[in-house]
Amino acid sequence: MDEDVLTTLKILIIGESGVGKxxxxxxxxxxxxxxxLAATIGVDFKVKTISVDGNKAKLAIWDTAxxxxxxxxxxxxxxxxxxxxxxxxxxxRETFLKLDNWLNELETYCTRNDIVKMxxxxxxxxxNREVDRNEGxxxxxxxSMLFIEASAKTCDGVQCAFEELVEKIIQxxxxxxxxxxxxxVKLSNKEEGYGGAGCGGYCSML
Amino acid sequence: MLHDAQVQGEVCTMIQKKYSEFLPSLQxxxxxxxxxxxxxxxxxxxxxxIENEVQRDLNVAxxxxxxxxxxxxxxxxxxxxxxxxxEFDTAIKDYNAALQExxxxxxxxxxxxxxxxxxxxxxxxxxxxxxxKALGMELTVQTQNMLYQLGEEWQKMVVWKLPxxxxxxxxxxxxxxxxxxxxxxxxxxxxxxxxxTSVLRAFAILGELHTKIKLFGQLLLKCILKxxxxxxxxxxxxxEQPEAVVLRFETIEPNSEPSSPVEVFDKIRxxxxxxxxxxxxxxxxxxxxxxxxxxxxxxQVLGDMIWGELSDCLIQDCLVYSIPTNSNKLEQYVEVxxxxxxxxxxxxxxxxxxxxxxxxxxxxxxVNAHFANKKCQDVIVAARNLMTSEIHNTVKITPESSVxxxxxxxxxxxxxxxxxxxxxxxxxxxxxxxNETKLSQHTFSLPACRISVSVExxxxxxxxxxxxATASTDQxxxxxxxxxxxxxxLFYDVVPTYHKENLQKLPQLAAIHHNNCMYIAHxxxxxxxxxxxxxxxxxxxxxxxxxxxxxxxxxxxxxxFLAQMRAQxxxxxxxxxxxxxxxxxxxxxxxAAANKAIRQVLxxxxxxxxxxxxxxxATVYCKAMGTLLNTALVEIISRVTALEDISAxxxxxxxxxxxxxxxxxxxVFAPLPEESENxxxxxxxxxxxxxxxxxxxxxxxxQANLQEIVxxxxxxxGPLAAEFSPAEVKSLIRALFQNTERRAAALAKIR
Numbered sequence: 001m002d003e004d005v006l007t008t009l010k011i012l013i014i015g016e017s018g019v020g021k022x023x024x025x026x027x028x029x030x031x032x033x034x035x036x037l038a039a040t041i042g043v044d045f046k047v048k049t050i051s052v053d054g055n056k057a058k059l060a061i062w063d064t065a066x067x068x069x070x071x072x073x074x075x076x077x078x079x080x081x082x083x084x085x086x087x088x089x090x091x092x093r094e095t096f097l098k099l100d101n102w103l104n105e106l107e108t109y110c111t112r113n114d115i116v117k118m119x120x121x122x123x124x125x126x127x128n129r130e131v132d133r134n135e136g137x138x139x140x141x142x143x144s145m146l147f148i149e150a151s152a153k154t155c156d157g158v159q160c161a162f163e164e165l166v167e168k169i170i171q172x173x174x175x176x177x178x179x180x181x182x183x184x185v186k187l188s189n190k191e192e193g194y195g196g197a198g199c200g201g202y203c204s205m206l
Numbered sequence: 207m208l209h210d211a212q213v214q215g216e217v218c219t220m221i222q223k224k225y226s227e228f229l230p231s232l233q234x235x236x237x238x239x240x241x242x243x244x245x246x247x248x249x250x251x252x253x254x255x256i257e258n259e260v261q262r263d264l265n266v267a268x269x270x271x272x273x274x275x276x277x278x279x280x281x282x283x284x285x286x287x288x289x290x291x292x293e294f295d296t297a298i299k300d301y302n303a304a305l306q307e308x309x310x311x312x313x314x315x316x317x318x319x320x321x322x323x324x325x326x327x328x329x330x331x332x333x334x335x336x337x338x339k340a341l342g343m344e345l346t347v348q349t350q351n352m353l354y355q356l357g358e359e360w361q362k363m364v365v366w367k368l369p370x371x372x373x374x375x376x377x378x379x380x381x382x383x384x385x386x387x388x389x390x391x392x393x394x395x396x397x398x399x400x401x402x403t404s405v406l407r408a409f410a411i412l413g414e415l416h417t418k419i420k421l422f423g424q425l426l427l428k429c430i431l432k433x434x435x436x437x438x439x440x441x442x443x444x445x446e447q448p449e450a451v452v453l454r455f456e457t458i459e460p461n462s463e464p465s466s467p468v469e470v471f472d473k474i475r476x477x478x479x480x481x482x483x484x485x486x487x488x489x490x491x492x493x494x495x496x497x498x499x500x501x502x503x504x505x506q507v508l509g510d511m512i513w514g515e516l517s518d519c520l521i522q523d524c525l526v527y528s529i530p531t532n533s534n535k536l537e538q539y540v541e542v543x544x545x546x547x548x549x550x551x552x553x554x555x556x557x558x559x560x561x562x563x564x565x566x567x568x569x570x571x572x573v574n575a576h577f578a579n580k581k582c583q584d585v586i587v588a589a590r591n592l593m594t595s596e597i598h599n600t601v602k603i604t605p606e607s608s609v610x611x612x613x614x615x616x617x618x619x620x621x622x623x624x625x626x627x628x629x630x631x632x633x634x635x636x637x638x639x640x641n642e643t644k645l646s647q648h649t650f651s652l653p654a655c656r657i658s659v660s661v662e663x664x665x666x667x668x669x670x671x672x673x674x675a676t677a678s679t680d681q682x683x684x685x686x687x688x689x690x691x692x693x694x695x696l697f698y699d700v701v702p703t704y705h706k707e708n709l710q711k712l713p714q715l716a717a718i719h720h721n722n723c724m725y726i727a728h729x730x731x732x733x734x735x736x737x738x739x740x741x742x743x744x745x746x747x748x749x750x751x752x753x754x755x756x757x758x759x760x761x762x763x764x765x766x767f768l769a770q771m772r773a774q775x776x777x778x779x780x781x782x783x784x785x786x787x788x789x790x791x792x793x794x795x796x797x798a799a800a801n802k803a804i805r806q807v808l809x810x811x812x813x814x815x816x817x818x819x820x821x822x823x824a825t826v827y828c829k830a831m832g833t834l835l836n837t838a839l840v841e842i843i844s845r846v847t848a849l850e851d852i853s854a855x856x857x858x859x860x861x862x863x864x865x866x867x868x869x870x871x872x873x874v875f876a877p878l879p880e881e882s883e884n885x886x887x888x889x890x891x892x893x894x895x896x897x898x899x900x901x902x903x904x905x906x907x908x909q910a911n912l913q914e915i916v917x918x919x920x921x922x923x924g925p926l927a928a929e930f931s932p933a934e935v936k937s938l939i940r941a942l943f944q945n946t947e948r949r950a951a952a953l954a955k956i957r
Binding site for chain 1: 886889890892893898899917918920921922923924925928
């Protein structure tokens with residue numbers, strides 16, 4: 001069953017504590033939602049195969065703990081990551097304000113420069129929004145990130161967030177092929193075309 | 207021929223003539239010669255006769271002369287002896303007469319004369335007269351007799367009333383002591399002729415004065431002066447009776463504190479003044495009278511004898527106690543110095559003390575040095591007592607408690623407030639500048655932990671001593687400052703040695719000692735700065751610091767605790783070594799051994815977690831427990847990954863053993879006494895236990911199917927790949943799964 005998988009991609013989910021990183025992952029991998037989900041301790045890991053544009057990719061998703069006290073563990077998880085999902089809670093402005101710190105950490109520990117970043121504003125099902133969509137979009141654009149607003153509870157935007165991210169990774173030359181070369185998988189030249197089209201694209205759900 | 211005949215005739219006549227002439231003369235000459243010979247013989251005879259006779263007479267004369275000479279000598283000698291004997295006799299007679307009239311000085315002088323006569327007589331060799339022995343005896347008897355009489359007189363003049371008990375120094379017996387002086391010496395002019403003078407001078411002449419005065423001096427010291435020094439409640443009182451002056455003690459309300467030097471000086475002065483008037487002002491040598499300066503007064507003799515001991519006693523029992531223990535009392539000590547000076551002056555005016563003696567004053571003037579010495583000694587002794595007291599009596603230190611400095615005196619406290627204000631305004635400015643990066647008020651505080659009560663006291667002692675140093679003179683300040691440094695150096699040497707065994711044996715003590723060292727190091731960081739501008743200028747340019755001691759103290763604490771950690775680690779590994787490598791745990795016996803080893807490890811960790819609870823700072827606690835748990839996990843992981851064959855039942859049992867560790871392990875993390883507060887730390891076990899995730903992955907492998915393992919590996923991007931090498935995972939797969947195609951496929955994906 002793994003035979004037709006193009007590649008395995010390492011995806012990291014980061015963001016402040018309680019913004020819904022684990023909920024997004026559970027919605028994506030198991031299609032479940034638990035409003036009382038306990039805080040992640042250390043790190044969680046899920047595997048899911050996803051099909052984007054006919055290419056099958058296996059995602060090794062690392063769901064990190066947002067709490068400050070587990071931060072000493074996270075640096076090692078960044079190693080080899082190809083995509084990162086940066087999550088904030090649209091109803092808690094401070095989680096948005098802390099994004100700079102997370103980008104800083106990402107830059108510090110990430111082993112490659114061309115890692116694809118997806119900014120997710122979670123919990124849009126809630127009434128008391130504190131961060132406007134445009135603010136998120138503006139922040140994402142400023143830092144060359146993909147952007148989407150989502151709700152793990154209502155399923156809004158979750159699937160899309162992962163798909164967009166994977167699509168962008170696959171479009172990025174040199175991000176995933178090199179390590180597959182020794183497996184004998186020959187890569188076509190078609191990525192080059194993607195590369196031209198996809199550059200600078202800010203994914204928007206709407 | 208004629209001629210010949212002629213000649214012959216001539217010759218013949220000649221010859222005849224010659225012979226006729228010659229022969230008679232020859233005859234007469236021969237006669238004469240014979241006469242001479244005869245005469246010579248008679249002369250010789252006569253001479254021999256004369257010589258014989260004169261020689262005999264001469265010998266006789268010489269013998270006679272010698273005899274006469276010897277006789278003369280003998281007579282002269284006898285005459286001189288007789289003269290001496292007469293002198294002796296006269297002396298004895300005069301002495302007796304004088305003694306009868308109680309003219310002791312004269313009597314003594316006569317005795318001395320007799321003595322010298324006798325000595326002269328005795329000095330002649332080979333001239334032993336029986337009478338000399340008798341005379342000698344007589345002289346001794348007379349001397350003793352006189353001494354006895356003098357003694358009687360002396361005892362009449364100086365009457366001691368001593369308590370019966372032998373314990374002379376006690377307060378009770380001192381109260382019964384009295385000294386009566388019946389000397390009636392009041393006016394200057396009378397002194398020379400007074401009985402006491404004659405008695406004392408007679409003593410002096412007889413060479414007994416020193417013995418006598420020594421005895422008197424000893425009694426005076428023992429029964430009057432020393433009690434006065436050591437019993438503050440004693441008060442000397444002088445009463446004048448018609449015949450005598452009586453010196454006795456009165457007791458005022460008992461006072462447990464040593465009396466002040468001023469009081470003691472006054473008392474002793476009073477006693478000596480009375481003695482001086484009554485007794486001590488007496489001249490004791492025979493030299494020119496009326497010339498006061500040249501005379502030796504009794505006081506001088508007495509002073510020479512007892513001053514050494516008296517001054518020692520005054521210093522030891524009075525001045526030493528009067529040295530203040532607190533620097534703010536030091537200024538009042540001027541009074542004591544002044545009274546000491548006066549005291550010595552008074553004694554000098556009484557001739558009790560020689561002009562150049564200033565023992566007491568020197569001591570008193572040196573009060574600063576004595577104060578510093580005393581203080582330093584007290585401080586070091588107190589510090590050492592604290593260091594050798596039990597480590598396990600602890601007190602909880604929190605950031606709040608360490609902010610409050612132990613009782614600093616007012617000026618210091620004032621400065622402290624100022625400093626706080628300054629830092630507060632500084633903080634406010636910082637807040638204005640940069641709102642977000644506000645430091646916690648406890649940022650540089652020591653984390654909450656337990657330290658020994660003794661160490662907290664030690665630190666207080668250091669602060670107190672330093673704040674006293676700030677109020678002291680330069681010399682004293684330096685001495686006190688170095689005393690404080692010595693405290694810490696002493697700690698560095700004493701504590702690890704004195705408590706060596708306990709620190710090795712008891713993990714809790716090792717932890718407390720670690721905290722103690724960190725606590726001290728923490729204070730040493732700022733201790734110098736806090737006092738920097740208040741210590742003497744000599745210490746100001748950088749010398750007044752303790753920062754140099756900080757690394758040593760940290761090392762001291764760390765080394766001790768690390769040694770304990772190594773010991774605990776060794777113990778853990780030893781327990782795990784009895785687990786038979788975790789191989790074939792499907793065998794009941796092997797399983798029991800492995801299970802027991804695991805339980806022992808958990809028990810040891812739990813015990814450590816308990817004794818370190820609330821003692822170590824939470825972070826240090828978690829690091830220590832994490833390191834130890836990690837040691838156990840690494841050992842288990844390496845044993846299990848080395849297994850070549852793991853049956854399904856083995857895997858189940860290994861998993862259950864690991865689950866025990868994974869469930870119980872975090873529970874040993876209990877740094878705080880409140881159980882509910884420890885959950886946080888138990889959740890953070892992955893942070894403190896380096897190989898926790900590896901262990902979890904191992905557990906996962908033990909229960910997973912091939913697909914799950916491959917998923918966790920995730921092309922080298924999953925957590926399994928983060929914890930194990932491909933070779934390790936492959937080896938585990940081969941041990942766990944039978945050789946099938948599926949296994950081969952899975953193995954192919956691990957790379």
